[in-house]
Amino acid sequence: MKQQLEYASEDAALSPTVPDGHDSPSPVQSKPHQTLDEAIGRASRSLLQMQQQEGCWSFELEADCTITAEYILMMHFMDEVDTSLQERMARYLRELQNPDGGWPLYADGKSDVSCSVKTYYALKFTGDDMDARHMRKARQCILDAGGAARCNVFTRIELAKFAQLPWRGTPFMPVEIMLLPRWFPFHVSKISYWSRTVMVPLLILCSLRAKAANPSAVHIRELFISDPWQERNYFPVRSSMNKLFLHFERSIRLFEPLIPRWLRRRALNCAEKWMLERLNGEGGLGAIFPAMINAYEALKQLGYDETHPLRQQAKQALQELLQHRQGSSYCQPCNSPVWDTAIACLALAYNADEKTEKALQKALAWLHDKQLKDEPGDWRNAHPDLRGGGWPFQHKNSHYPDVDDTAMVVWSMLETGQGRYDKNIRTAMNWVKGMQSGNGGFASFDTDNTCFYLNHIPFADHGALLDPPSSDVSGRALIGLAALLKDDESYRTSLQSCLDYLRDEQEENGAWFGRWGTNYIYGTWSVLTGLVRAGVATDNPMLQRAVAWLKSMQHIDGGWGESNDTYARGEMAGSGQSSTSFQTAWALLALMAADEHESQEVRRGVQYLLSRQRDDGLWQDHSFTAPGFPRVFYLKYHGYDKYFPLWALAQFHDRHFSVPV
Numbered sequence: 001m002k003q004q005l006e007y008a009s010e011d012a013a014l015s016p017t018v019p020d021g022h023d024s025p026s027p028v029q030s031k032p033h034q035t036l037d038e039a040i041g042r043a044s045r046s047l048l049q050m051q052q053q054e055g056c057w058s059f060e061l062e063a064d065c066t067i068t069a070e071y072i073l074m075m076h077f078m079d080e081v082d083t084s085l086q087e088r089m090a091r092y093l094r095e096l097q098n099p100d101g102g103w104p105l106y107a108d109g110k111s112d113v114s115c116s117v118k119t120y121y122a123l124k125f126t127g128d129d130m131d132a133r134h135m136r137k138a139r140q141c142i143l144d145a146g147g148a149a150r151c152n153v154f155t156r157i158e159l160a161k162f163a164q165l166p167w168r169g170t171p172f173m174p175v176e177i178m179l180l181p182r183w184f185p186f187h188v189s190k191i192s193y194w195s196r197t198v199m200v201p202l203l204i205l206c207s208l209r210a211k212a213a214n215p216s217a218v219h220i221r222e223l224f225i226s227d228p229w230q231e232r233n234y235f236p237v238r239s240s241m242n243k244l245f246l247h248f249e250r251s252i253r254l255f256e257p258l259i260p261r262w263l264r265r266r267a268l269n270c271a272e273k274w275m276l277e278r279l280n281g282e283g284g285l286g287a288i289f290p291a292m293i294n295a296y297e298a299l300k301q302l303g304y305d306e307t308h309p310l311r312q313q314a315k316q317a318l319q320e321l322l323q324h325r326q327g328s329s330y331c332q333p334c335n336s337p338v339w340d341t342a343i344a345c346l347a348l349a350y351n352a353d354e355k356t357e358k359a360l361q362k363a364l365a366w367l368h369d370k371q372l373k374d375e376p377g378d379w380r381n382a383h384p385d386l387r388g389g390g391w392p393f394q395h396k397n398s399h400y401p402d403v404d405d406t407a408m409v410v411w412s413m414l415e416t417g418q419g420r421y422d423k424n425i426r427t428a429m430n431w432v433k434g435m436q437s438g439n440g441g442f443a444s445f446d447t448d449n450t451c452f453y454l455n456h457i458p459f460a461d462h463g464a465l466l467d468p469p470s471s472d473v474s475g476r477a478l479i480g481l482a483a484l485l486k487d488d489e490s491y492r493t494s495l496q497s498c499l500d501y502l503r504d505e506q507e508e509n510g511a512w513f514g515r516w517g518t519n520y521i522y523g524t525w526s527v528l529t530g531l532v533r534a535g536v537a538t539d540n541p542m543l544q545r546a547v548a549w550l551k552s553m554q555h556i557d558g559g560w561g562e563s564n565d566t567y568a569r570g571e572m573a574g575s576g577q578s579s580t581s582f583q584t585a586w587a588l589l590a591l592m593a594a595d596e597h598e599s600q601e602v603r604r605g606v607q608y609l610l611s612r613q614r615d616d617g618l619w620q621d622h623s624f625t626a627p628g629f630p631r632v633f634y635l636k637y638h639g640y641d642k643y644f645p646l647w648a649l650a651q652f653h654d655r656h657f658s659v660p661v
Contacts, residue, residue, distance in 0.1 A: 042617030101137030197286030284317030441469025478530030
């Protein structure tokens, strides 16, 4: 039998009645007489109702306004304007404008000049008058930030395509880069998967000096402080190494007219072949929006007409990313069904009723079918003899399985598969083990992708050209390694190397950095769970430092919250954001992994989640607390406030209230 945690209202304060008699001091309000069983049941039922017919869960993945703005710009570049869609997107963009007139990279963030320029330009394309109040405010915000000349590289390339600034205001990116040997300091295999898929079609567009159709001849000269053709400071120096690369880039640009035509044709053919091999059908190049839109536009520049099947596929892949709300629409950067499904399974793992079990097995069967094995993939560049076995993040992305998604799927199969998927797990972890970097850590898509000098080239002003190992991915990989080590000693060396890496990566305050979730709360959850699964004792000083840090970061309302600002200001680790349901869940899952389920901090965190549960059994947060690229691009996973709080409550119930019959 299971005991129930019941909340009863008394003098407007709520205290959980727990077996050992300790009461939580948290004063938050909750639903009168709600038991933990009832809360978990309502959340589980709602999550089960969201399962798709084929067995997966796939929630919206929302980015900042740049993606939607770029979709509008793409329609005008291609002269394929859907006026109805354009107006719906314009409504979405207007709704997200900051009070100062600009647009942020995440909800409640400060205005970003590059995001604001693209959004302003997109709204002008939709017909918004430049003298309308919201446009005047936006223009002033942009000019106060230095004007459109201060935009990032990607935005300046977009403006060059629309003839709003000269091509010299963009990095020199000749398509002949495709012909460089692998030993050369720069090669596409030396950068991350996302950079690779974005860059190759961009090389085609830049080398052909792609020019937008722009049938309405819309311009944004008013966003420049001085004449963009007279501007001399498109590339402010970021470091001494960056200065060196800038001098080199400015020098070799002078020789572009001397490139033989036969060499350019050869390079264009090489880039085209590379792109077509990875076009990914209805999934789109790299299954990520920036690469997909570049590929779509590059196909036109290469002479593929609008009736060509490849152009139609590329267009359909982009349209599949559209999300429609009442009165407005926006474009996702990609979709996340594998990730969502694996975590939803873990959240439901503690509910043993027949309906849930049936749903779990349907989801796991769907995941089973998505496993990649013998498909070609860029990861084989470094590991030609390593057999496949990973999962992608999206519905389809066969060239780019993801170590992080693979580790999460393995975790879900270990918890809910009941031994049915042992072969899948072993195949997957053999691949994961082979993807370990030399320092013992794991990255998402590549091995030893650590040519950090490349982050100083002019193109890389976003600082996210690479895919180095990270603590959060390594922590989750550790879970699978530890599970297979029980029966196979060949995993011991890999596991020990990963442990050493994580020991070295711990911050002075006791936390771990979170590359794919904001930020130290997320990283610490991932690592703590992995360490405990790997057999590290909970009284180990490394774990105790992390536990103490997590406890110190709890808010007065019992929850946890951390801002994206912590990526730029490490001293803010664990703070800067009001409490959110999913960050509270991460902290609770971390503390319970470290055997802290009876602590006052965990009890207060559970009470926080119960008090914020809605009538439909779910939670709702508006925060963008997952980076695509830290400090540059952030995401809102719409599933996070649906499955993570349930997972934390269910695990608390299982750990604290399970007693022998």
